[in-house]
Amino acid sequence: MAKFTLNINGTKQEVDVDPSTPVLWVLRDHLNLVGTKYGCGIAQCGACTIHLDGTATRACMLTVSSVGNQEITTIEGLSKEGDHPVQKAWLEVDVPQCGYCQAGQIMTASALLDKNPNPTDEEIEMAMNGNICRCGTYTRIKKAVKLAAKS
């Protein structure tokens, strides 16, 4: 066990965990931030996507010891009132079915739009390819990303 001070959603949080613990489980099991989801544990499905210094990152393979001072943003910290343009677009298009993968989808989409405010269809698809939606909301996800890009 070791102590780590993490910068999560603008707040410093201290945890005492095994250094090999992935950020995913630190968030979920130790900090009660459960919006970041477990899907595969091997960075294949994207359900655990967070922002690490603004870059979309899979939290399931990111060890807590490797974070250092980098800023972590989770779905809970994407916006204060849940009104980030991507979140609003997701609601407007009514994207979710089961909803489980959607936090990860939103985190990937918002990181994409931060870097590329007007992505082409192909750029959206490429960015979103790391996020599996088993319910098959892919067409709506793309529509929502485009809607968020417009706003």
Next chain:
Amino acid sequence: MTLVKTKIGRRAFIRNTGLASGGLVIGFSWLASCKMTPEQVNSLPDEWFELNGFLKVGDNGMVTIMSPNPEIGQNVKTSMPMIVAEELDVAWKNVLVEQAPLNTDIFTRQLAGGSQSIRQGWESLRMAGATARQMLKEAAAQAWGVSADEITTKDGILTHEGSGNSAGYGEMASAATSIEVPEEVQLKDNGDFSIIGTDKKNVDGKKIVTGKPLFGLDVYKEGMLTAMIVHPPAFGMKFKSMNAESVKSMPGIKDVFHFEAYPEDVEKQWSDGGAIPELVAIVGNSTWECMQAKKALNVEWEEVSKLESTSYHDEALASLLEKPQEEPARKDGDVDAAFKKAAKIVESTYSAPYLAHNTMEPMNFFAHVTPEKAELLGPIQTPEFLEQTLVSRLGMPAEKIDVMMTRMGGGFGRRLYGTFAVEAAAISQKMNAPVKLVYSREDDMTQGTYRPSYKVKYKAGLDENGNLIAWHVRGAGTNDDLIFENRFPAGAVDNYLAEKHSLETNVTTGAWRAPRSNFIAGAEQAFMDEVAEAAGKDPLEFRLELFDRAINNPVGDPEKNDYDPQRYAGVLKLVKEKSNWDAETGESRGVAAYYCHNSYVAQVLELENGGGDIPRVNKVTCAVDCGIVINPLAAKNQIEGGIIDGIGHSMYSALTFEEGKPEQSNFDTYRLMRNSEAPKNIEVFFVDNGIDPTGLGEPSLPPAIAALSNALYKAKGRRFYKQPFINDKPPLVG
């Protein structure tokens, strides 16, 4: 208005007066723990009045509607309360929705499966709303000294025109609790619907996009331990021994033990189908610590039955296809005689592999079992069956067992089989502590309860005019005999023979979204294209000819046929029009239609021309007849998802076995469709016929596979017989 007898169980109206007059918010603790939005908090009433088990009205006119059925992403948590709200005649913006816990005293069929929630819930949901409205009217009538028949309602307002009286539901809610439940109620005519048939957004949408705790895996409780299981690595193996001592001392680990999840004397339900009797449990403080211990633990297993490989399944199924069924499932006319005189004969064999459900949220469940009671909370499609198994497993009466459903991160049939919840309960009982059992993705994918592997052989005979005179189908599946003998084209062909076999194997199988249909539709409708081509006819017109036959001059007893040829033809005609089928587009297009789970779906799928080795789906045009559409926005979402699911799995996915061991265990080896592989565009059209609604969770998936396969034939000039199509030889790639 239609006057009907109130038929929902009178038990639904047993009111807990303590709660009604006490003004308590009755949401159970799990939901109460979800933070409400400021608007919701501001609009909460001081007092709630429960008019029946489905709903309560607040003194300010807000209404809480309990959604009875489990939510797996099919959106019943929005659409079922919409039906109650419609008949209650309340404005949708004033409705709050809560997931009801399992309560067999109030609700019937709290089950998510078979696309039946809406179809089978339709009547009781309407009754619940309509009786409450009637009681509010009676309360107002007494208050104003007028006849209830003269009172009208709209958007939660009661009005008596003659006296000029008017009141909100909230003002009459208290008085309405003492009104006797009416023997008869009036239901709205379809034309008067103001909520049903309109787009309503997912009631959990805001919580989903802001990452609020909603799912089973999100359950964290005071003093809760985490548990993981280790199951046999191969089908045909069972636990032999282990040395757990060194693992028990690992950080955060509380216990490691072998246990019988299902001792022999447990009375099993059908929902326990894939149960693994003996398992190893690892219990600890956190998920990661359990995962580490799981990795370090060495368990020895012993072989107890044949270790089957995919090559064995394939050969065994193929040999069953050579074997006639002693008593054919259905036989009309004489196919052998017809084949002898046929001008043309077409024959093909289709096959598909096992599939895992792969819900994005792996199996998990919270259980807290004490000698006094058992509290179960998590994602389950069959809470009632789970409770029955727990009665036997825990040796506890049902009254002491509470089963509550969380929102589920996907179901697709997997969570019909609540073995994981029984395991959680057994572990909690042993530990005497609250426990959340969590499957790793690998546990989830290799545990079983798969979509069976299938093979089917078709033979069709055409006369010299291209008329279908004989149809022979013989199918086989692993632990499943595959064929629906009374489905189309039964009843449309004079000489028809359907035969089926099941191959018993130790690889466990279960319902996977649109069971059987998820393979047989793709095969039947692809073969239909082959036959149409041999007949020299347009594939869509060829199908319509057969439906004409089934309508005008059905073969055999039409009551026996599992479909209505008028509605079947209806969706084909609609998709023909909407896809502009008759126009030469130059694109590779395929058509298919299928009926399952009480709804009719026809699709035209168009592939992008040229370009890559794997053609991309440009567009799917889809026509659906599910009767009244409750919530078009969500209905379309289900249909789109089913289409993508069908295309994705038939194109890319497979689970294979070597010596009983699944060869895929995570998404690096098990391929699921990705965003850039999904259709670019899906357009959905509904038949508007006012018939009572049927479900949409499954029906759009099966035909998508055939529409894809028929379009692939146009694009590539050869038929695709073996799923996943991407592996069909010669390879699509290169």
